[in-house]
Amino acid sequence: MNNKERGSIYAGIDIGSITAKAALIKDNRLLATHVILTGYDPINAGIKVFEALLKKAKISKKDVPAIVSTGYGRASVSFADKALTEIICHGTGAYFINPEIRGIIDVGGQDSKAILLNAKGQVENFAMNDKCAAGTGRFLEVMAKALEVELNQLGDFGLNADKPLKISSICTVFAESEVISMIAGQQKRENIIAGIHDSAAARVAILANKIKIKKPVMMTGGVAKNKGMVAALEKRLGLTLIVKDFAQENGAIGAAVLASKL
Amino acid sequence: MSDKLPEKRKIKSAKKMRDIMTTYYLDAMTAKQNNRQVAWITSGGPVEPLVAMDIIPVYPENHGAMIGASKMGEDLCIKAEDMGYSSDLCSYARTDISCSIVKGGPLGGLPEPDMLICCNNICGTVLKWYEIQARYYNVPLFILDTPICHTQYSPEIARYVRTQMDEYIAFLETNTKKKFDYDKMARVGKLAYTAQLLWQKVLNTTAHKPSPMSAFDAFFFLALIVTLRGTQIAVDFYRQLLQEMEQRIQTGISMVPDEKYRLLWDNLPVWYRLKWLSEKFSGHNACLVADTYTSAWCGAIKYTDENNFLDSMAEAYTRIYLNIGVDQMADQVLDMIKFYDADGLVMHSNRSCKPYSFGQMDIMRIVREKTNIPVIMIEADMVDPRSFSQSQIETRIDAFMEIIKQRND
Structure with missing residues (x-):
């Protein structure tokens, strides 16, 4: 099969721990993306997100000659031609959006990573969080729940802090009880949230520093939508983060680009 | 190709080694009935004087590896934690201590020791671990202290360790009520x-492309150089294994079918996940051709004088891989990368083994600076499966292999 024919459409599917993302590219341009919640069944999530995407783009499966899956559920997408890791997909996705990018910070639901790219868009090095959930989307989700704030409002709340508090626990479980005692102590929600963002940003910054991240740096993954978290990270790292539309779907976009090269 | 069939790729000497190990453990288990003494000894300890005194050496660490490989580590670790030991304590120590009480593991516990020999060239944990066991079994303990050679083997260290060798022999004479036979010692030393x-030569065969065996095989074949060092059995076996490896090279039999990428492994194996890891890497056409661990039992051979084993033993046992400075460790890793023509380095950050895992970040940096090959670190434990997170390790390995493929293709 020659996949390099003009006009062909390629798909990438990224099954994360919280959301499933899918993207289509055509003639080296982004055609459409779609995001759903992964839920409890990653196999079904892969099928559902892909079908919804095809519907959105008004095409059928036979118009897509190659599919690459990625994310934690990459092996559960049985109809994909190849499964690749989020690291290479986020690298490829960021390079596709902006070939100047040399550093990527991807914060997803289950893990966070820092990636270093070379001028060809190849991954030079990467660092991932270890078994701990601190500094991931899950951490923010747990905190949002404790504070009774919608996850997508967390960012705005954090930016409106007048006196950010400090969360000293690294562990998500202990940080949650720390947050609960702050709530009990009648601390302002905005200030607690700013503290949460800084705590998570501190963990992610370690990864970026570990690989000596190079500018310009793009932030990808679902957490890039949280402005408070982006600001906290920028402050920690002392640099500006580039956040584009479709930051959350960046891994799926990279997977689609890699599908076009199969 | 002849190496496509898994049957053809199997190493035939494996059966022989299993038989030897069974006989060895049977001898140890029945030592009392046969009026022989058993000494427990640390993996890096000088075993030759024991062999010369006809004492059966038993290795709690080899036993720990067996416990790990039989996936019996978790229960024994939990038992030790129930007894009050910290989950941060080495899992070999934890399983050995709890196994002594519950007589668990694949052997139903080790034969009880008549004495304990503890050499701290591999770590400091062994000191307290062996003290605990000396109290539990109420047997004499000999401690051989080998200072870390950060840069060199100084005359002070040489004198200090050499003196202890005489004390070691005196300890053995007291506890066996026999005179030490220096002629026999010389023969054992030569063996x-x-x-x-021979073990070094076996390991060297993997420099051939494709490699006739992998580090996963070396982890297995290591058992004899650890437990039966100083006997004719070990010499004969490794001679046979070497012949088989040379034969495999001649007939083009590789361990990993379609070997494309060659990797170096650092630190102890993840005993309970050998098969999973082996399949993970071979699925990427990658062979772990060598490792820093199995070569530790021949790495200090350059300091050994076969005609004056007893005197040179002090230096050889002091200057092993885990008892030298990080710069020297990095040099050895760099030499191995070159010798085996490795495309990447896989580092196991082992929760249990502090001296092995300490310094890995520096070695990683040095390797990156000097070779530019990709390096990956995976966090796990050699025996305790609770420290192994499969999906996270899988993503790291897959990404690491994607980077290597991108660079090589």
């Missing part, structure tokens, strides 16, 4: 030297 040379 130990020869076996180490």
